[in-house]
Amino acid sequence: MIAPWEMEPVGPLTAGIDVGGTKTALVVTDSRDRVLYEQVVATNRASLVGQIAELVDTARRQLRTESGRDVEAIGVAIPGRVDTAHGSVRMAVNLGITDLALGPLLKAESGLPSFVEHDARAAALWLSERDTPTGCPSLAYLAVGTGISAGIVIDGELLRGDNGLAGEVGHVAADPDGPVCVCGLRGCLEAVAAGPAIARQADEAIAAGRSTSMDAHPSPADVFRAGLAGDELASEITGSVADHLARAIRALALTVGVKRVVLGGGVAAAGPALLEPIRARIDHERAISPLVETAFADATLELLSPVTEAGARGAAAIARRRIGSPQREEVGER
Amino acid sequence: MIAPWEMEPVGPLTAGIDVGGTKTALVVTDSRDRVLYEQVVATNRASLVGQIAELVDTARRQLRTESGRDVEAIGVAIPGRVDTAHGSVRMAVNLGITDLALGPLLKAESGLPSFVEHDARAAALWLSERDTPTGCPSLAYLAVGTGISAGIVIDGELLRGDNGLAGEVGHVAADPDGPVCVCGLRGCLEAVAAGPAIARQADEAIAAGRSTSMDAHPSPADVFRAGLAGDELASEITGSVADHLARAIRALALTVGVKRVVLGGGVAAAGPALLEPIRARIDHERAISPLVETAFADATLELLSPVTEAGARGAAAIARRRIGSPQREEVGER
Numbered sequence: 001m002i003a004p005w006e007m008e009p010v011g012p013l014t015a016g017i018d019v020g021g022t023k024t025a026l027v028v029t030d031s032r033d034r035v036l037y038e039q040v041v042a043t044n045r046a047s048l049v050g051q052i053a054e055l056v057d058t059a060r061r062q063l064r065t066e067s068g069r070d071v072e073a074i075g076v077a078i079p080g081r082v083d084t085a086h087g088s089v090r091m092a093v094n095l096g097i098t099d100l101a102l103g104p105l106l107k108a109e110s111g112l113p114s115f116v117e118h119d120a121r122a123a124a125l126w127l128s129e130r131d132t133p134t135g136c137p138s139l140a141y142l143a144v145g146t147g148i149s150a151g152i153v154i155d156g157e158l159l160r161g162d163n164g165l166a167g168e169v170g171h172v173a174a175d176p177d178g179p180v181c182v183c184g185l186r187g188c189l190e191a192v193a194a195g196p197a198i199a200r201q202a203d204e205a206i207a208a209g210r211s212t213s214m215d216a217h218p219s220p221a222d223v224f225r226a227g228l229a230g231d232e233l234a235s236e237i238t239g240s241v242a243d244h245l246a247r248a249i250r251a252l253a254l255t256v257g258v259k260r261v262v263l264g265g266g267v268a269a270a271g272p273a274l275l276e277p278i279r280a281r282i283d284h285e286r287a288i289s290p291l292v293e294t295a296f297a298d299a300t301l302e303l304l305s306p307v308t309e310a311g312a313r314g315a316a317a318i319a320r321r322r323i324g325s326p327q328r329e330e331v332g333e334r
Numbered sequence: 335m336i337a338p339w340e341m342e343p344v345g346p347l348t349a350g351i352d353v354g355g356t357k358t359a360l361v362v363t364d365s366r367d368r369v370l371y372e373q374v375v376a377t378n379r380a381s382l383v384g385q386i387a388e389l390v391d392t393a394r395r396q397l398r399t400e401s402g403r404d405v406e407a408i409g410v411a412i413p414g415r416v417d418t419a420h421g422s423v424r425m426a427v428n429l430g431i432t433d434l435a436l437g438p439l440l441k442a443e444s445g446l447p448s449f450v451e452h453d454a455r456a457a458a459l460w461l462s463e464r465d466t467p468t469g470c471p472s473l474a475y476l477a478v479g480t481g482i483s484a485g486i487v488i489d490g491e492l493l494r495g496d497n498g499l500a501g502e503v504g505h506v507a508a509d510p511d512g513p514v515c516v517c518g519l520r521g522c523l524e525a526v527a528a529g530p531a532i533a534r535q536a537d538e539a540i541a542a543g544r545s546t547s548m549d550a551h552p553s554p555a556d557v558f559r560a561g562l563a564g565d566e567l568a569s570e571i572t573g574s575v576a577d578h579l580a581r582a583i584r585a586l587a588l589t590v591g592v593k594r595v596v597l598g599g600g601v602a603a604a605g606p607a608l609l610e611p612i613r614a615r616i617d618h619e620r621a622i623s624p625l626v627e628t629a630f631a632d633a634t635l636e637l638l639s640p641v642t643e644a645g646a647r648g649a650a651a652i653a654r655r656r657i658g659s660p661q662r663e664e665v666g667e668r
Contacts, residue, residue: 159591
């Protein structure tokens with residue numbers, strides 16, 4: 001998978017893995033952030049560590065054969081409350097993880113130094129570094145997939161928060177009378193606007209006999225497609241998702257003051273069908289409120305294709321940074 | 335007003351003024367943050383600059399007479415979008431300010447270097463510095479008065495945001511079907527939970543014939559008092575305010591990750607009648623959701639008495655810092 005024009009990787013190669021509720025992606029990149037190898041599989045929740053180790057192993061074998069190079073470290077991007085010092089992850093509700101010593105287990109399995117970072121933060125850091133110095137020093141990456149969370153970079157620094165939960169906007173109240181969220185609370189943003197919420201709303205309406213052009217059990221992508229094609233039920237659902245995400249983006253702009261918001265995650269695969277309705281709602285609010293107009297003046301709202309694998313590339317970059325750090329033994333790879 | 339045990343002020347004296355939608359407070363403090371003079375008046379929206387200059391003038395005359403000391407600089411804490419470099423303030427909707435060159439005007443009027451800071455940020459910085467090094471390096475000060483806004487300190491640094499609007503959580507959506515806010519949008523937190531919203535809800539219910547022990551046109555303090563005394567209408571209103579503020583605090587904990595939240599502003603004068611229902615709601619969410627439990631574990635939620643004048647003291651501290659800074663001419667007092 002190494003393209004001919006990239007036959008000479010620079011610096012240490014690292015593997016970055018983004019473990020999502022639906023799919024797991026692996027990339028191997030060099031120090032210039034060039035992708036030398038890439039693979040995407042369905043997430044095996046029953047054997048996360050085994051699956052990651054196997055993915056890395058396959059990549060290493062192929063890279064050794066093709067270029068004689070090996071992977072030197074592993075970075076994993078994963079949702080939940082990540083302890084980067086110990087490489088552990090807790091409360092990744094969408095993966096069924098209560099507490100997992102992911103870094104140490106992966107090191108034992110692969111023999112490679114293994115680091116763990118929160119998925120949205122890994123992606124946000126990658127976006128921030130990729131676009132510096134031309135870009136904005138602060139940004140929020142809002143990942144909308146099986147869950148919803150944000151990675152927030154302020155002046156080039158990742159915001160972690162004293163409680164380690166900075167960016168967990170998926171569990172901010174969006175509709176207090178809404179459905180119960182996987183976290184236990186009612187009406188979290190995630191419970192009304194993430195992928196499963198989109199599918200559930202369609203399922204419920206279809207089960208209740210609403211007429212629609214959609215087949216039974218549509219995916220979020222099916223719902224967005226049907227909405228674009230004029231299906232009334234689908235438009236209602238995607239309109240509600242856009243309402244909630246536009247408000248969440250306003251909340252980010254008026255809480256942390258970011259002028260750059262990047263939307264990503266599996267649901268973002270819907271592309272303009274997701275982005276444009278959100279943009280229209282923000283533009284409408286800007287026309288009404290001088291405060292919102294100021295908040296979003298010169299602001300950018302972008303869509304990151306899920307194919308970009310920002311989380312996996314960020315994880316690979318973080319692994320490379322960690323093995324290059326003199327504090328590696330202290331902070332990293334136990 | 336100088337207490338006998340404080341007869342020898344240390345370092346330069348500065349005046350700090352907190353301009354609120356309802357009242358304006360002035361303090362004069364020394365470099366040990368001791369209050370040497372204090373006065374609170376009703377805000378004169380028609381003549382803000384004149385009122386501040388007059389307050390400062392009165393304080394200076396008294397201090398000169400009593401201690402032979404003079405005020406060396408002025409700091410003003412004010413809501414809205416503050417440009418600290420130019421000393422200007424825009425969009426202070428609750429004060430009817432569109433754009434005001436407050437610092438330059440005040441300097442022309444008083445002859446003293448004059449600095450301007452956002453009110454909640456001034457208070458947050460004061461709280462953060464007062465409690466360091468024993469306290470938490472990060473905190474959010476949530477001011478609930480005529481408006482609602484937050485001052486956010488991350489690792490000892492004020493968060494301003496690329497758009498200058500970090501902390502403007504009063505205009506985050508709280509109830510999308512709620513009343514229209516002064517900012518123009520519908521259902522902002524401020525429109526359902528700030529002082530005027532509390533008074534308006536009582537007025538509307540009384541006008542609609544709801545039975546209550548409250549007199550016509552109760553103040554927010556009256557509503558909290560009646561709620562404590564068991565008045566059903568008042569309890570409904572204060573319960574709804576507590577719902578909204580508890581959600582706003584959860585949003586702060588899950589967006590910027592703070593473990594210390596301080597509630598202040600005029601509405602906070604209600605004391606435990608405001609704080610305890612909020613605490614109860616957060617405790618309830620903690621019991622349901624492991625994520626919220628983690629977010630608030632070891633966290634503190636405090637109430638700051640409005641008598642503390644955190645905004646005015648923060649403004650005085652900022653003025654002292656600015657005149658002590660070598661960059662004063664560049665950044666400050668034009």
